[in-house]
Amino acid sequence: MNLKLKGLPFFLMLVPTLHMLAQDTPNDSITQLDEIILTQDAIPKKATGITTSSKISAQTFERFNPTDIPSAINQISGVYILSGAINTNRITIRGIGARTPYGTNKLRMYFNGIPVTNGTGSSTIEAYDLENLGAVEVIKGPKATAYGSNLGGAILLDTKASVQEKTQLINSFTIGSYNMLKDNLTFTHSEDGFNMSLSYNHLETDGYRQNSQFQRDGLLLNTQFRTGQKSSLALLVNYIDYTAHIPSTINQTDFEEDPTRAPSNWLESQGYEANKYILTGISHTYQFSEHLQNTTSIFYAYLDHYEPRPFDILDEFTNGFGFRSQFSGNWNKTQFTFGGELYKDEYHWGTFENLYEDNNGNGSLQGLQLSDNTEFRRQFNLFGTLTYSFSDSFSAQFGLNLNKTNYDFNDLFNQGAANASAVRDFDAILLPNLGVNYKFKHGELYANVSRGFSNPSLEETLTPGGIINPDISQEKGTNFELGSTWSLFEKKLRANIALYRMNVENLLVAQRVGEDQYIGRNAGETRHQGLEMDLQYQEKLSNNITFSPYLSYTLNDHSFVDFADGDNDYSGNPLTGVPKHRLSSGIDFQHANGLQLNLTHQFVDEIPLTDTNSLNSDSFNVFHAKLAFRTSISPQISLGLNAGLNNVFDSNYAQSVLINAVGFGGAQPRYYYPGNGRNYFAGIRASYVF
Incomplete structure (x- = not known):
């Protein structure tokens, strides 16, 4: 493999120097370092009051290739990432x-408490390096009152916390199939009243x-420092610069015969996307008293x-800004x-024209505007949410969210x-949320009723002629x-079970009218x-x-209740794009000497590809x-080695699909994003x- 070892030479030269410095430092002055892996139950959740959520931590992330965010998040029941490529989720x-x-919409995403969903409702999980994340929390459905009441819910991403009273330098280097190289270099410092983490990451494959070539460089700065006995400030800066070629979808013949192919027009135009993205935020926290606190960002x-796409070249930039302020506290029971949250952006x-056909095989060439x-x-x-405890066992929560979109x-x-x-x-929309919770010796029961919404994007509100369609409405549901959590057999077995039902009115559908042109309608x-059921045993x-x-x-029994398209009535058909059954399972073995084995499995049922229910992807x-x-080599230096094999049995499967695909010019419809074949990775x- 032709590997450009960016970041690694620096660290290899640095380690001997650090080791010599360590030899001059008394052993009793430095506590031996070994990374602290927090269990999911040990990490405080941000879901307010009795709102239920699911959370995974670094313990889950480390079961997988460090480039594989989808596999990690797909461990959560009810949540499924369809991944066409690193940049297409x-x-x-x-x-x-x-x-x-x-892409992703109909939910809100937050990064260290800062909203990162843009003004049209789109979120991009690929903007974050998995190795920088300490936890991912998912609030399923519209009960996420403090985080937007969107029909899909909310995803809360948090960076890794600095180890208290430590200064450390960490480098993770990974190579793998398809000339994959990844390096993450992190410096962290923690002392009384101050925490700082600075990370640089590089990925290429x-x-x-x-x-399908991909190259990304990223920089993440996260600091928190106390400004007084009752106040603190936090600064977050996340910058990424990546170029990702686009293999696009393929038809069924190519998927079955050679899933590595890209469609000829995307291959000839060498279609790709180049992104430069920066997020910066400042958060101030003030403790008015032991009963009231405010965080404003x-x-x-x-x-x-x-x-550049075969049909045209898109050039765009977005400036987004806003604030979020939340008060939290308690009084008696x-x-x-x-609080409130405002997000505004300017999208240009x-x-x-893409003149790739006249560019002598050199790919895309920009033409006239x-x-x-x-x-x-x-x-x-x-x-706002209000949670009242009637007793030590029984509590209830009422919440309201008011949304205004323009x-x-x-x-x-x-x-x-x-x-x-x-x-x-x-029009402004008011969205209530009511929940009750009952705790007993080995677990708890909860019930929730909540109202949610999804906005159409601006493009969905326009007719093909560019005129606002006054008849298009927000989705509402x-x-x-009803759910329960259990902890049995001296807390060796943990179980979460949830049943839900949600009716969505004014369903927004994207009707395809061209190769890359869609119009929205209800x-x-x-x-x-x-x-949904989650079981963990230790x-x-x-x-x-x-x-x-x-x-x-996960059991998905989703269907169209009332859905007519012209003369076609799809009422009663399964919801397109959703597998009925999905199962994620695995076994972790861990030895006291530091050896660990992770075996993971995912089953995905067939997915309806058309509203007519005439074609399904294979399970x-x-x-x-x-x-x-x-x-641990010494009290100062620790070392980790890992190696993995993905898709052990070399299955040919669709990791993502495009529903209701249309073939143009007599070509077959292109429904499939193939998953990777058998591949390996190894890291240090x-x-x-210090």
Whole structure:
């Protein structure tokens, strides 16, 4: 392999120097370092009051290749990431978002408490390095009152916490199939009243398929420092710069015969996307008293995106900014939160001719401008929750979220035309949330009723002629949920079970009218109902070996209740893009000497690909394995080695699909994003504590 070892030479030269410094330091002055792995139950959740959520930690992330965010998050029941490539991910929660053609919407995402969902409702999980994350918390459904009440819910990403009273340097270096190379170099410092973490990461790979090269560099700064006895400040800066070639979807023949292929037009144009993204935010926390606290954040985000496609070249940039303020506290038997969040962005985009066919095989070439547009988008949320404990066992929560959304569109390319500008000002919508919780000796029972919504994007509110469609409405739904958690056999077995049902009205569907042109419309009603179950068990096989099997099962019984498209009535059909059954399972073995083995498995049932229910993707099973070893070389230096094999049995499977695909010019419809074939990775992790 032709590997460019960026970041590694620096660390290899640094380690001997650090080791010599360590030899001059008395051993009793430095505590031996070994990374602290927090269990999921040990990490405090941010879901307010009695709102239930699911959380995974670094313990889950480390079962997988450090480039594989989807496999880690897919361990959560009810949550499924369809991943077409490192840069092409669609997150669905309980079937919400499954009909979105590309990307993730209908939920809100937060990074260290700062909103990172843009003004049109899109979120990008690929903007974050898995090795920098300490936890991912998911609030399923619209009960996330303090985080937006979106139909899909909310995803809360948190960076790793600095080890208290430590200064350390950590480098993780990984190589793998398809010329994959990844390096993450992190410096952390913690002392009384001050914590700081600075990380640089680099990733490059040729990819499994044609035209799937990827290269990313990122920088993350996270600091917190006390400014007084009652106040503290936090600064967050996240910067990424990546270029990702786009292999796109393929038809069934190519998927079965050679899934590494890319469509000829994407291959000839060498289609790709280049992104420069920065997020920066400052948060201030003030403790008024032991009963009241406030955290206020201001933030700014910038995205510069350039994407040559076979049909045109998209050039866009977005400036986003806003604030979030939340008060939380307690009084007698009552806990409360209330606050507000404003997000505004300015989106500038234009398209150009792509003259790749006249470029002598050199890929995309920008031609004449075809469009020039600006959009101003604004969302405002007010929220509050009140949780009252009637007894030590029984409590109830009531919450309200008020949302106001506004879009303003201007066509600068056709200034003066009748449809050169458009404004859509949605009515304010009030969204209630009611939950009750009963605790008993070995667990708890809870019930929830909540109301949620999803905004159409501005593009969905426009007709093909660029005129605002006043008839398109927000999706709205009411969620009913009943669940329980159990801790049995001296807390060796933990179980979570949830039943839910949600009816979504004014279903937004994207109707394809061109190769990359969609219009939105409200098309009826869907019913989302299902069962989610998570089981975790831990037992000692001997004094030195711990055995931990786990299982997450999802039953999706989602269907169209009322859905007509012209003369076609799809009422009663299964919801497109959602597997009925999904299972994630695995076994962790851990030895006291630092040796660890992770075996993981995922089953995904067939997925309906068309609204007519005439075609389904095949169900599949995928198995992964990883072996890791950690040891301390000295009180200052620790070393970790790992190696893994993904897709052990080399299954040919669709890791993502495009529903209702249309073949143009007599070509077969392209439904499939193939998953990687059998592939390996191996890594080394070295850390030094000063």
